[in-house]
Amino acid sequence: MSVVPISYYLVLSAILFGLGVIAFVFKHNIITIYMAIELMLNAVNLAFVAFARAYNQLDGLVFVFFVIVVAAAESAVGLAIILTIAQNRQSLNVERVNQLKF
Amino acid sequence: MLLLNHLWIILALPLAGAAINGLFGKNWPKRAVNSVAIGSVSLAFVAVAELVREFVQLSPCQTPWVKNYFPWIIAGPFRVDFALQVDQLSIVMMLTVSFVGMLIHIYSTGYMEHEGGYYRFFSYLNLFMFFMLTLVLAANIVVMFVGWEGVGLCSYLLIGFWFLKKSAADAGKKAFIVTRIGDFGFTVGILLLFWTFRSVDFATIFSKVAENPTDVGVLTSICLLLFAGAIGKSAQLPLYVWLPDAMEGPTPVSALIHAATMVTAGVYMVARMNPLFSRAPIAMFAVAIVGTITAFYSATIGLVQTDIKKVLAYSTVSQLGYMFLGCGVGAYAAGIFHLMTHAFFKGLLFLAAGSVIHAVGGDQDMRHMGGLRKKIPVTFWTMFIATLAITGFPPFAGFFSKDEILYSAYAGPLANKVLYALGLSAALLTSFYMFRLVFLTFFGSPRYDEQKVHVHESPKNMLAPLVILAILSTIGGWFAAPKFWGGQDYFHNFLGPVFAQADKLAPAVEMSEEAAHTLEWQLSGVAVIVAGIGLIVAWWFYIRQPKAPEALAKSLHGPYTLLLNKYYGDEIYLALIVRPLLWLSTNVLWRVVDEGMIDGTVNGAAHVAREAGGELRKLQSGNARSYAAWVVIGAVGVTVLLLGIWTRVVH
Numbered sequence: 001m002s003v004v005p006i007s008y009y010l011v012l013s014a015i016l017f018g019l020g021v022i023a024f025v026f027k028h029n030i031i032t033i034y035m036a037i038e039l040m041l042n043a044v045n046l047a048f049v050a051f052a053r054a055y056n057q058l059d060g061l062v063f064v065f066f067v068i069v070v071a072a073a074e075s076a077v078g079l080a081i082i083l084t085i086a087q088n089r090q091s092l093n094v095e096r097v098n099q100l101k102f
Numbered sequence: 103m104l105l106l107n108h109l110w111i112i113l114a115l116p117l118a119g120a121a122i123n124g125l126f127g128k129n130w131p132k133r134a135v136n137s138v139a140i141g142s143v144s145l146a147f148v149a150v151a152e153l154v155r156e157f158v159q160l161s162p163c164q165t166p167w168v169k170n171y172f173p174w175i176i177a178g179p180f181r182v183d184f185a186l187q188v189d190q191l192s193i194v195m196m197l198t199v200s201f202v203g204m205l206i207h208i209y210s211t212g213y214m215e216h217e218g219g220y221y222r223f224f225s226y227l228n229l230f231m232f233f234m235l236t237l238v239l240a241a242n243i244v245v246m247f248v249g250w251e252g253v254g255l256c257s258y259l260l261i262g263f264w265f266l267k268k269s270a271a272d273a274g275k276k277a278f279i280v281t282r283i284g285d286f287g288f289t290v291g292i293l294l295l296f297w298t299f300r301s302v303d304f305a306t307i308f309s310k311v312a313e314n315p316t317d318v319g320v321l322t323s324i325c326l327l328l329f330a331g332a333i334g335k336s337a338q339l340p341l342y343v344w345l346p347d348a349m350e351g352p353t354p355v356s357a358l359i360h361a362a363t364m365v366t367a368g369v370y371m372v373a374r375m376n377p378l379f380s381r382a383p384i385a386m387f388a389v390a391i392v393g394t395i396t397a398f399y400s401a402t403i404g405l406v407q408t409d410i411k412k413v414l415a416y417s418t419v420s421q422l423g424y425m426f427l428g429c430g431v432g433a434y435a436a437g438i439f440h441l442m443t444h445a446f447f448k449g450l451l452f453l454a455a456g457s458v459i460h461a462v463g464g465d466q467d468m469r470h471m472g473g474l475r476k477k478i479p480v481t482f483w484t485m486f487i488a489t490l491a492i493t494g495f496p497p498f499a500g501f502f503s504k505d506e507i508l509y510s511a512y513a514g515p516l517a518n519k520v521l522y523a524l525g526l527s528a529a530l531l532t533s534f535y536m537f538r539l540v541f542l543t544f545f546g547s548p549r550y551d552e553q554k555v556h557v558h559e560s561p562k563n564m565l566a567p568l569v570i571l572a573i574l575s576t577i578g579g580w581f582a583a584p585k586f587w588g589g590q591d592y593f594h595n596f597l598g599p600v601f602a603q604a605d606k607l608a609p610a611v612e613m614s615e616e617a618a619h620t621l622e623w624q625l626s627g628v629a630v631i632v633a634g635i636g637l638i639v640a641w642w643f644y645i646r647q648p649k650a651p652e653a654l655a656k657s658l659h660g661p662y663t664l665l666l667n668k669y670y671g672d673e674i675y676l677a678l679i680v681r682p683l684l685w686l687s688t689n690v691l692w693r694v695v696d697e698g699m700i701d702g703t704v705n706g707a708a709h710v711a712r713e714a715g716g717e718l719r720k721l722q723s724g725n726a727r728s729y730a731a732w733v734v735i736g737a738v739g740v741t742v743l744l745l746g747i748w749t750r751v752v753h
Contacts, residue, residue: 024730033727094726101724 009050016043030082030092034075041071105153106160109169109186112153112196113235115146120228127221136211139224143207143231147200154193165189165599166305168241175244182302187241191600194438194593195238195370198445202362203231205567209453210354212564213460223263223352230256234363238370242302243292246371250288250335253364254281260359261351273350280344284334291327298324308377312603318382325378325385329392332368336422339396343671345419349411353456356411361418361452362445369425369441373434373600380432380604386516390430394511394521394528397423399669401531405538406655406665409466410455413539417492418448420528424507427525431517432608433510435597439582440503446578447491447500450571454485457560457568458543462550468542475544477557480565482544484572489540491575493533493633496626502579504529505626512625515608526632533636541644 020040027033045064052060082092089096105111119142127135160167166189175182207227214223230253237249254277262274292302298320299307311321332338337345348360359365372379372389379386397420404416421444428437459466461478475482491498494505508529511522550557559565582593598605613621643651655662664670721732 021730021734025727025734097726098724101722 006050006054010047013043013047013050016040016046028093028095030085030094030097033094034078034082038071038075041067103156105149106156106167106188107169109153109188109239110171112146112149113186113232113239115142115149116228116231116235118142120225120232123221123228124225127225130221132211132215132220135221135224139228140204140207140211142228143200143204146231146235147204150196150200153188154197157188157193162599166241168305170241179300180296182242182244184245185241185303186239186245187304188239189600190597191370191373191438192238194442194597196235198442199231199234199238199363202445202449202571203227203234203358205570206354206358206362206449206453209357209456209564209567210352212561213354213456214352217352219263223260226256226259226263227355227358230260230359230364234367237367241304243295243304244302246374247288247292250331250367250371251285253359253367254278254285254335257281257348257359257364260355261348263352263355264350267350270350273344273347277344277348280341281334284331284341287327287330288332288334291324291331294320294324294327304374308603311377311381316381321378322382322385325375325382326388328371328375328378329368329385329389332371332426333392334368335371336365336368336426337419338368338392338423338426339399342396342400342419343675346412346415346668349409349415353411353452353459356415357449357452357456360415362449365418365422366425366441366445369422369429369437372426372429373438376429376434376601377603379429380607383516386430386432388430389426390511390516390518390521393423393426393428393430394524395423396420397427397528398524398531401528401535403665403668404535405531406662407535408469410458410468410471410539410543411452411466413468413535414448414451414455417451417532417536420532421448421492423528424504424525427511427521428507431507431510431521432515432604433507434601434604435594436503436506436510438597439579439593440500440507443491443499443503443575443578446571447488447498447575450484450488450568450575451492453564453568453571454481454488457481457564458485460560460564461557463555465550465555468539470550471543471548472546472550473544473548474557478559480559480568484568485544486540487572488575489536493536493636494529494629495633496630497576497580499575499577499579501626501630502582505629506582508629509622509625513611513613513621515610517611526628529629530632530636533633534640537637537640538644541640545645546648 017040020036020043023036023039024033027036045067048060048064048067052058052064085097086092119138122138123135127138157165157167166187168185168187170183170185172184173181174184207224210223210227214220217223233249233252233256235249237246237253240246240249258274258278261277262271264270265274295307296302298316299310301307301310310316334341345360345365349356351360379389400416400419400423404413404420407413407416421440425437425440425444428434428440457478458471458474458481461474461481462471465471487498491500494501496502508522508525511517511525512519582591643654667673
């Protein structure tokens with residue numbers, strides 16, 4: 001049987017991560033930025049799973065579960081913050097959330 | 103054996119008095135302060151007397167009696183113990199200091215009665231007694247140095263006792279700073295002493311120097327450095343300038359610190375270190391020469407001063423010069439003897455001068471006195487006795503001590519005829535200015551405003567010390583009278599063990615008893631004649647022809663002005679040392695080094711941090727996406743760095 005080489009997974013993971021970064025930096029909508037974060041997290045998850053499979057070790061899988069759990073918790077908190085911002089500013093443009101500075 | 107085993111009691115008593123008065127005395131009535139101050143000093147005197155009784159019962163092999171209390175400084179081979187020592191020399195000093203000190207404490211209760219800061223005065227005075235006794239009881243030179251600096255501190259505090267008066271505060275500072283110049287030499291001397299002998303203990307050093315011959319050059323350096331300290335403390339040329347200014351302090355302070363005890367610490371130190379000095383002939387000669395020149399120099403200044411205390415101050419400088427002359431020609435016992443009699447008669451002179459000042463309501467100028475003899479008879483008679491003692495008329499105390507010093511300068515082991523001649527001329531000057539003082543103050547017609555000034559004799563607590571000191575100034579020399587005067591010279595015999603090494607190194611000149619007697623007759627005859635001439639000249643000028651001094655001052659205008667201005671000593675120091683130092687401190691050390699370099703470095707560092715921070719804080723824009731961009735840039739940077747390192751490791 002033919003096995004997909006690990007480099008395929010890693011390249012895919014890197015592409016997904018790069019898309020996430022680009023979306024994070026250039027998008028204005030907070031929800032979109034939020035999705036970009038999830039994309040980056042899952043890109044990393046894919047790399048973990050690929051390595052775990054390649055080296056036959058469980059550690060990577062354990063990390064993936066951690067990341068999924070943390071991402072779930074984060075989305076709970078993050079969505080609450082986004083809702084509050086939306087209520088206060090009537091906008092989801094990240095440019096308008098810039099009061100926290102020098 | 104109680105006190106020999108508990109020497110600390112002698113120190114603890116005045117220290118306790120100082121602490122109690124200083125901490126609690128502020129709101130106490132004067133009587134309570136008096137009883138603490140006088141009580142502690144009197145008890146200290148009683149303790150010293152008891153110590154003497156116990157000490158004379160010791161066998162010679164038990165002296166010096168050293169008590170080691172605790173190790174104080176241990177640093178590698180350097181070890182200093184807090185140790186006290188009793189020997190014949192410290193016995194003499196302790197008796198003098200504690201007895202004269204006690205009398206002056208009693209006198210002060212009268213003199214300072216109407217002054218503010220009463221408790222402070224007595225606290226300082228007791229503290230002074232503590233440090234002075236530490237100085238004389240010390241068993242090593244470091245503990246001695248503690249006492250040495252401590253008395254300097256008390257001197258500063260008491261000269262500037264009336265610190266609201268600028269001249270008094272300045273005089274205190276001057277005394278402290280000028281003596282510090284000498285003390286620098288002293289501390290270097292201590293280091294060199296340790297470096298040479300690996301010990302700071304008197305007993306160890308003296309036995310080491312006796313056993314192994316040490317390089318004379320090193321010994322000379324040590325002695326000269328230590329003598330620099332003595333020059334500062336005992337107000338010799340060229341560091342004498344602080345003592346006349348120290349007269350700004352209250353008169354009892356002048357009597358106790360600047361006549362009887364502290365200023366003689368230098369003489370004591372030289373006598374204490376006699377095994378070293380006797381092995382360094384150049385240092386000895388320096389001691390003798392400095393002493394003699396100072397004796398003569400300051401006596402000439404004393405001739406024309408008009409402030410009664412200034413005359414006595416220059417007289418003190420001059421008499422201290424005599425003591426150094428004695429030590430310098432190898433007659434340490436004579437020097438110490440003069441130290442003791444000087445404590446009596448000069449203490450008395452100052453106290454009597456204080457009584458005169460008290461009587462005329464605070465004026466110290468002798469030109470505003472005159473004719474006080476009948477109004478304050480006790481003060482007059484005691485001061486007259488002291489004057490006879492200091493000028494060296496027999497049988498008063500000063501005659502024996504001064505005669506002995508002059509004899510040693512003429513015929514002692516290290517005799518020097520030039521020094522003798524200078525010493526004798528200083529004796530002539532002493533006689534003149536002292537009788538001038540007495541005649542101007544007590545004889546003639548009153549020159550003060552009799553309507554305004556009500557001359558009154560001082561209270562009993564001031565007169566009693568005068569009378570006691572007058573008795574001592576009279577009889578104080580008798581028990582040291584040389585054989586030729588029918589005495590036994592107990593003093594010399596008593597001090598013998600302390601100066602044994604010095605006496606062995608420079609044995610007395612061999613002379614037949616008859617020749618010695620003749621010589622002594624001649625020398626003391628000359629001394630008395632010289633003193634008599636001074637008396638007669640003073641009498642001629644100030645009683646017989648009261649107009650003569652003015653005429654003489656006019657005809658000898660140049661020298662007179664020179665003397666009146668004290669050879670411009672202060673002005674020369676001001677121009678040569680103080681002003682350049684002040685200029686250097688202000689323009690270089692302050693403006694350039696302190697403000698420019700030190701402040702500049704500190705402020706510069708702060709400036710850099712602030713500017714950098716000001717720029718860097720703009721990175722925190724509040725824009726979440728820019729943060730993300732920075733994170734990405736950082737991550738890329740770290741990745742590139744790691745890849746670079748990795749590739750380098752692999753290849």
